Amino acid sequence: MIIAGEVSGDLLGANLIDELKKLSPELLICGIGGDKMKNAGMELIYHINKMAFLGITEIIKHLPLVRKVKADIIKRVKADRINNVVLIDYPGFNLSIAKEMKKLNVNIIYYISPQIWAWGAARIKKIKRLVKKMIVVFPFEEVLYKENSVNVEFVGHPLIDRINDYRFLSKQELYTQLQIDEGKEILLLLPGSRVNEIVKIFPHCLKAAKKLAADFNLQIVTACASNIDENFIYQLSGSENLKVVKGLTYDLMKHAKFGIVKSGTSTLEAALFSLPMVIVYKTSSLTYLIGKKLVKLESIGMANIISGEKVVPELIQRDVNAEKIYNECSRILDDDTTCSSIKTKLEKVKEKLTPSHSEGASAKAAKSIYAIMNEN
Secondary structure (H helix, E strand, C coil), X not given: CEEECCHHHHHHHHHHHHHHHHHCCXXXXXXXXXXXXHHCCCEEEEEHHHCCXXXXXXXXXXXXXXXXXXXXXXXXXXXXXXXXXXXXXXHHHHHHHHHHHHCCCCEEEEECCCCHHHXXXXXXXXXXXXXXXXXXXXXXXXXXXXXXXXXXXXXXXXHHHHHHHCCCCCHHHHHHHHCCCCXXXXXXXXXXXXXXXXXXXXXXXXXXXXXXHHHHCEEEEEEECCCCCHHHHHHHHCCCCCEEEECCHHHHHHHCCEEEEECCHHHHHHHHCCCCEEEEECCCHHHHHHHHHHCCCCCCCHHHHHHCCCCCCEEEHHHCCHHHHHHHHHHHHCCHHHHHHHHHHHHHHHHHHCCCCCCCHHHHHHHHHHHHHCCC
């Protein structure tokens, strides 16, 4: 069984399934995931569309569903005598269900670590008690787990595999396919993969982007997540003239001039393309206040966390407004030296996430999981 709760987890889970199937083509896999994991050969018990909650207040609203999903998952583990479960990120749900699975003597492998370095040591103790092996994608996570005597392995970041294997459109091909102005660079908007975060963030980003486009001779393109309906973005913007694109996010990141990016996996992806950007994040007031008390980090963007400095600006909560977004973006766009410095520092992020071994991260993770499956 594999459990992923978000779009990013679906992508990483699909890559993992592909590699596991290479090791054992007859392997039967079920769990929670999205279309990518389904297409890779996993039987979906629940689709991630039902699971993509954001923040504490949103989870409270969905508690009856969460309880039902947990009950159904445990029932399936018992019925099929599943003894190996891979959890992908999504810690609120996954660490909770891991506790129930531990009682059934299931091997629990955690792939893509919860952000324990942000939330403090309590989760490390829980992970040490529940998880047979942590498979991590950031080198500093391996150090942290080893210091706490947790069985851990750093495999590199699977996004690097995906980018290295991706067949990119040329800039000319991209512009032609999208039917956009060849005389203008792209200002890329990445508003997220959850409806409630898009509602809070996107209108402010779009308002700022329109002024930036006018002042810096840019054209706005919005990259739409696979689980979001493009019409929802159009309705939110109040304009049919907006260019909303699905399925070409990496091509857009490669060829864009600048990005306004919602905090999350997409900020790391943008960093791996050395795309100058401003990171934005806004959630409910209650979730933010609780998170602010619990989280022990100065930065929220992975590009900044990995770099150990504020390479790209971050705008959070009340600072997510059109004026501040415009000011931060224009400050960088106005200064070629600043823009160039950001690109150089982002290039180092990719270097840090590339492991010394020659295998891809997904292949290495699959071999580690397969070895555990065949221990007895």
